[in-house]
Amino acid sequence: MYALFASEVPQVTVAPITLFHFGPIAITNSQMLGFLGIAILLAVMFGTVRAVKRGSRGRFMHLIMMFFESLYDTTVEVIGDKRVARKVLPLAITLVFFFLINNWLGILPFVGAVTYHGHELFRGAAADMNTTFALAIISIVTAQAWAIKRHGFFGNIGRYLVNPFKDPLHSFEGALEIVAEFSRTLALSLRIFGNVFGGEVLLAVIAYLSGFAAFISLPLFYVLELFVGAVQAYVFFMLTVAFISLGLPSEESSHGGATEEKH
Amino acid sequence: MESLAFGLTYAIAAAGCGIGLGLVGLGAVQAAGRNPEALGKIRTLMILAMSFVDALAIIGLVVALIVKFLK
Numbered sequence: 001m002y003a004l005f006a007s008e009v010p011q012v013t014v015a016p017i018t019l020f021h022f023g024p025i026a027i028t029n030s031q032m033l034g035f036l037g038i039a040i041l042l043a044v045m046f047g048t049v050r051a052v053k054r055g056s057r058g059r060f061m062h063l064i065m066m067f068f069e070s071l072y073d074t075t076v077e078v079i080g081d082k083r084v085a086r087k088v089l090p091l092a093i094t095l096v097f098f099f100l101i102n103n104w105l106g107i108l109p110f111v112g113a114v115t116y117h118g119h120e121l122f123r124g125a126a127a128d129m130n131t132t133f134a135l136a137i138i139s140i141v142t143a144q145a146w147a148i149k150r151h152g153f154f155g156n157i158g159r160y161l162v163n164p165f166k167d168p169l170h171s172f173e174g175a176l177e178i179v180a181e182f183s184r185t186l187a188l189s190l191r192i193f194g195n196v197f198g199g200e201v202l203l204a205v206i207a208y209l210s211g212f213a214a215f216i217s218l219p220l221f222y223v224l225e226l227f228v229g230a231v232q233a234y235v236f237f238m239l240t241v242a243f244i245s246l247g248l249p250s251e252e253s254s255h256g257g258a259t260e261e262k263h
Numbered sequence: 264m265e266s267l268a269f270g271l272t273y274a275i276a277a278a279g280c281g282i283g284l285g286l287v288g289l290g291a292v293q294a295a296g297r298n299p300e301a302l303g304k305i306r307t308l309m310i311l312a313m314s315f316v317d318a319l320a321i322i323g324l325v326v327a328l329i330v331k332f333l334k
Contacts, residue, residue: 012332191318194325201328231314238311 012201016128017119029120030128033111037102037125045097071096071237078238079245084146088244091142095135096237102126103196103229107203107222126196126232129189136189139240140181147247156247188239195232199225269331276323283316 016028044064051061071093072085079085105111106124114121125131148156160178164171203221210217291309295302 012328014329014333187318190322190325191315194318194321198321198324198328201324228314231310235311235314235318 012204014129014197016123016130019116019119019121028128029123030125030131033105033122034102034125034131036122037098037105040105041097041101068093074238075241078241079248081248084248088142088146088241091139092237092241095139095240096233098135099126099192099233099236100230103233104226106196107199107225107229124196124200126192127200129193132189132193133185135236136185139188139236139243140185142240143243143247144181146244150248159247184243188236192232192236195228199228265331269327272327272330273320273324277320280316280320280323283319284313287312287316 016030018026018028019032020027048061048064051057052065057065072089075089075092076082076085079088102125106127111122111124112120144156147159151159160174162171162174203218203225206217206221207214287309291305291312294305298305
């Protein structure tokens with residue numbers, strides 16, 4: 001009787017499961033939820049655009065517009081230059097909406113319950129290291145591209161490699177910056193992966209431990225996971241914008257170099 | 264021994280992050296005490312900083328899980 005009501009012993013799989021092959025490309029269950037999230041996001045966003053153009057604004061449209069505007073204001077505040085901020089915005093805001101909708105979809109009950117040939121059909125998109133690492137690489141490369149656009153190709157290299165005989169301190173700082181770029185990429189991807197994957201494991205373990213009392217304890221942790229998912233999406237956005245703004249020279253210091261990295 | 268390693272991997276990470284979270288909370292409370300009008304801004308910054316510190320503990324947890332379940 002107890003075994004009927006108690007949930008199963010949680011099965012932890014770190015890597016996503018390959019469901020089927022689409023030509024040479026393997027489709028995993030994380031990608032399935034990612035595609036679902038993108039489809040929902042596109043529908044919501046096109047719906048909002050159409051509603052705004054028609055002039056009819058419901059409560060939901062207002063909510064999305066408010067969220068969008070607050071993100072816009074944050075980006076302009078961090079980058080400082082409104083013209084540059086408007087060009088950075090599409091990537092940054094897409095990232096935050098993508099992670100937000102996928103983190104929230106990932107904790108819905110149908111994830112893990114729906115199976116396909118004995119495997120789970122869905123799995124949180126950010127609970128797959130491949131997704132988060134790819135997006136972290138995209139944001140770091142974008143930051144480098146902006147730095148190259150501002151400083152020029154050799155100017156950008158000059159931010160990292162400084163002549164040690166002229167300026168020993170900044171040369172050491174520049175060498176540290178090279179390591180920092182790689183550790184930033186890793187930390188950026190691990191942060192959101194760890195939070196989402198850890199959240200899934202936490203929910204499974206709580207459901208297993210509480211047994212009959214799961215209906216009391218689980219909603220509390222679901223609220224926590226909703227909060228964590230939203231905060232981590234915002235943190236990813238914030239860090240992407242901050243990395244881009246690091247590569248852009250500020251107005252008061254005109255000379256390029258590692259000094260701009262200090263804040 | 265393996266269970267001990269699993270526990271310690273998370274415990275050491277969590278110990279450091281506990282200190283870090285305490286410092287963040289301390290700073291936020293002190294700032295709110297000095298300038299109660301800026302409570303809204305301080306709360307946002309505090310949650311942001313806390314999520315940075317939190318991430319390290321959770322990375323520790325994930326590393327522990329990977330070591331335990333991927334042999």
